[in-house]
Structure formats: structure tokens, C-alpha cells
Amino acid sequence: QKEVEQDPGPLSVPEGAIVSLNCTYSNSAFQYFMWYRQYSRKGPELLMYTYSSGNKEDGRFTAQVDKSSKYISLFIRDSQPSDSATYLCAMSAYTGNQFYFGTGTSLTVIP
């Protein structure tokens, strides 16, 4: 079993929709949870990070962590065509430690 599981999609939504992206994990030692966006042939770009459980909001993006269920989510409100990319979740146990990534979910927002 992989440390981090993520549905690869692809996911296709109309512009303006709310998008929900999710990851599950098996290692209860994970404390830091990140979401990255990756455009084709580019490096991953950090969107948000969360420490431990709870919610964090940044503009149209909301990250949620439920450590009891080992489940994290990223919500994108009012999705835009420019949000079309692959979204990667990542997590680590300790600060400065290696990140464990999901496989990424491919998202297309249709104008």
C-alpha cells in the first residue's frame, strides 16, 4: 500500500463550479500537509500548507485536514480555466523531512 493515495482523475468541471480534491494516507506520523499545483512540463507550485488538523483558507482555496480519518481535502471555489492543472497532495512527518506525494489529480475547468 502506498503511503499516500490520490485519485488521478481526470476531473472535468464547468467554470464557476466548486472543486473537491482529496487524498488519504496511512502514516499517522504525518503532521504537515501540503497542496501543490503543477502545470504541464513545469515544477510543482506550492498552494497551501496545513499543520495538523483543521481548516485553512486562502482566497478561493480551502484546505482541510482530518487526522482521525487520515483524509485531506482541497476545495476550489469559483473555479477558473486557469485552474486547469494537476493537483498534488504532499505530506511529511517532521519539519525538514522528505515529502510523500500523491500521484496527482488532473483537473480541467471548461469555460
Add this chain to the structure above:
Amino acid sequence: GAGVSQTPSNKVTEKGKYVELRCDPISGHTALYWYRQSLGQGPEFLIYFQGTGAADDSGLPNDRFFAVRPEGSVSTLKIQRTERGDSAVYLCASSPATSAHTQYFGPGTRLTVL
């Protein structure tokens, strides 16, 4: 300021050859990471430097892979006797000491072994 840069952006080599991939981290970032990303997969950890020393090299797949960071800034990933299975995008990331849980990635080097 400038982000993480990686050179070359693309490298095509023949099976059995030696390659070097370079990473310039964000200025002042003390931690540097190498990852490998295959098509349709998330990045996989290779090695982590804190300063000049390799703090964790548990992700290096075998002894054909080696990385250095002699002055605590630029790093070079070296692959000997390349194999077709080494073909992937090699990503470098750096993070500051004050926020070590956030890693900033470069654009990657796309390595193709023929």
C-alpha cells in the same frame, strides 16, 4: 527574487553514459531536496541536504546515483551508467530554515536515456 533553477532543462543520453544535473536553490535556503517524477506519478524523494551534508539519502535507488552540495548552495545530482529506467523528470526543491515544511520546486530536468 529568483526561484529554484535547474540545468539543463532537457538531457538526452545513451544507455551506459554518465550525466550530471545541476540545481541552484533560492538564495539563503539551507535545505535542498532532489525528487524524481515519472510520467503520471507524483515526485519521489531521492535525497535531502541540510547545508553541505546529506541528511537523508534513503531515496537514492542504488549506488549509481550520487549527489553533492560542496558549498551549501548549488547541488549536482550524478548518475553513472544510465539505464532506460532512469528516464524521468528530476526535480530540485529548496526550503528556508525558518519554514522548513515548505519546499519550493524548480522546473525540473527531463532526462531521456535512449
